[in-house]
Amino acid sequence: MTLPIRTSLMWVGVAAAALLAGCERPPVATVQHGYRGTGMEQIYNPRQLVSQEALNKLPDAIAPASADGPRASAVFKNVKLLGDLSVGEFSRHMVAITSWVAPKEGCTYCHNAADFADDSKYTKVVARRMIQMTQHINSDWKTHVAETGVTCYTCHRGNGVPKNIWFNTASTDPTTKLMGYKAGQNEASMKVALASLPNDPFTPFLGDSNSIRVIGTSALPDGNRQSTKQAEWTYGLMMHMSQSLGVNCTYCHNTRSFASWDSSTPQRGTAWYGIRMARDLNKEYLGSLAGVFPAERLGPQGDVAKLNCATCHQGAFKPLYGQSMLKDHPELASGVKVAVAAPGVPASEDGIVYFGVGSAALPADMDKAIGSMVAALKANPDAKATLSGYHSAAGDLASNQELAKQRAFAVRDALKAAGIDPERVVLEKPIQTEANAAGEDPKARRVEIAVK
Numbered sequence: 001m002t003l004p005i006r007t008s009l010m011w012v013g014v015a016a017a018a019l020l021a022g023c024e025r026p027p028v029a030t031v032q033h034g035y036r037g038t039g040m041e042q043i044y045n046p047r048q049l050v051s052q053e054a055l056n057k058l059p060d061a062i063a064p065a066s067a068d069g070p071r072a073s074a075v076f077k078n079v080k081l082l083g084d085l086s087v088g089e090f091s092r093h094m095v096a097i098t099s100w101v102a103p104k105e106g107c108t109y110c111h112n113a114a115d116f117a118d119d120s121k122y123t124k125v126v127a128r129r130m131i132q133m134t135q136h137i138n139s140d141w142k143t144h145v146a147e148t149g150v151t152c153y154t155c156h157r158g159n160g161v162p163k164n165i166w167f168n169t170a171s172t173d174p175t176t177k178l179m180g181y182k183a184g185q186n187e188a189s190m191k192v193a194l195a196s197l198p199n200d201p202f203t204p205f206l207g208d209s210n211s212i213r214v215i216g217t218s219a220l221p222d223g224n225r226q227s228t229k230q231a232e233w234t235y236g237l238m239m240h241m242s243q244s245l246g247v248n249c250t251y252c253h254n255t256r257s258f259a260s261w262d263s264s265t266p267q268r269g270t271a272w273y274g275i276r277m278a279r280d281l282n283k284e285y286l287g288s289l290a291g292v293f294p295a296e297r298l299g300p301q302g303d304v305a306k307l308n309c310a311t312c313h314q315g316a317f318k319p320l321y322g323q324s325m326l327k328d329h330p331e332l333a334s335g336v337k338v339a340v341a342a343p344g345v346p347a348s349e350d351g352i353v354y355f356g357v358g359s360a361a362l363p364a365d366m367d368k369a370i371g372s373m374v375a376a377l378k379a380n381p382d383a384k385a386t387l388s389g390y391h392s393a394a395g396d397l398a399s400n401q402e403l404a405k406q407r408a409f410a411v412r413d414a415l416k417a418a419g420i421d422p423e424r425v426v427l428e429k430p431i432q433t434e435a436n437a438a439g440e441d442p443k444a445r446r447v448e449i450a451v452k
Ligand code: HEC
Pocket: 075, 076, 077, 078, 079, 080, 081, 082, 083, 094, 095, 097, 098, 101, 102, 106, 107, 108, 109, 110, 111, 116, 117, 123, 124, 125, 127, 128
């Protein structure tokens, strides 16, 4: 009988070892993140970091295309967003999004091969909205994504449907259950990093805008109506945020007080904007696609897929460890309008930017006009730039003066983008130029820059 006992003991040992293998085996590494003595340490598993590194490699860059030649809007039939790009740049953009979103399926993931202008595939309609969403993130949510920005690859990574999305869960009526309302607790959900917390923190906090703060600010209860259950919901969201970024709570908080902003890290501020950004994108962009997605893409409640912190971050403290792909894809950066190379607009000269008829869009060769001005302003911190906007004599005077002002504003924005404080830019009142005896002078539509 000794043998069977020995054998069964052996199996107990094997089973225990197998169970333990599910935990993270030592050694783990700790990195001090806050001031000494604050206990704000990050705990990492070096083996997991190795696999993370491979996940965050950038795809091969795509060679730049020439900005010359006809515009996409002039050559193609149904281009609503990217018409200002040259045909070369537009094609490069199509190649890029194909490799980011549908590398296996190719162009026909979004296009009807018989007619590329056709909008009958829902994926093309979604993709057009996605271009707008990406531009919106990069231009209006710099408080979160900084200059690093995002491209389609940040979320998609070669998949049509990003890996991390969420849907509304079926709500149980709290009053009808014999066992009481458990709010999705103890269901081993990855949404809350397997903690026994309410397992849908997304609907209230990233879909709706419910308050995340739960801690009272005074010793005695005076009006804080937040329940223990609501605190658990907050903790569920915090577990998701930590897991998505691959960090501990102390990346953002000092546990002496989770509420205090004074003792939190700057990253908590970035996260605060991240929460607002996720709400905005879910409502204004993904929500606006209701009715576009086919039934098999919808959740059990019939809602469209939505995003959370993991959609972009995918386990990294900054998506792709903060490497920027956006700088190689300016078409996704913002709504900065670069003019169609309109016929008859003179080439920019040092200190003079010329504009098209009725337009305040900056020409593509603008750097020629502002380059030496920016250098002079940077070399001499006391100098100021004076901008004068001019317009041609043709047309209504009041609207021409407004146009001249808009042209000056556009140049001021360009100087700002080049690192010149707008405080140092003085706008001079637009002056009406003499009508050209020979007719319309294209050189009349201009902004002159002087450094004084
Ligand atoms: C992820 C979806 C998607 C993929 C994949 C894709 N496209 Fe597009 N394509 C679009 C969208 C969206 C537009 C419209 C852009 C706009 O309105 O500014 C467009 C427009 C076009 C147009 C202009 C058609 C017209 O006449 O209006 C051409 C040409 C084109 N794509 C070619 C391609 C090629 C070639 C590929 C494969 C290398 C490709 N696309 C892959 C989404 C996609």
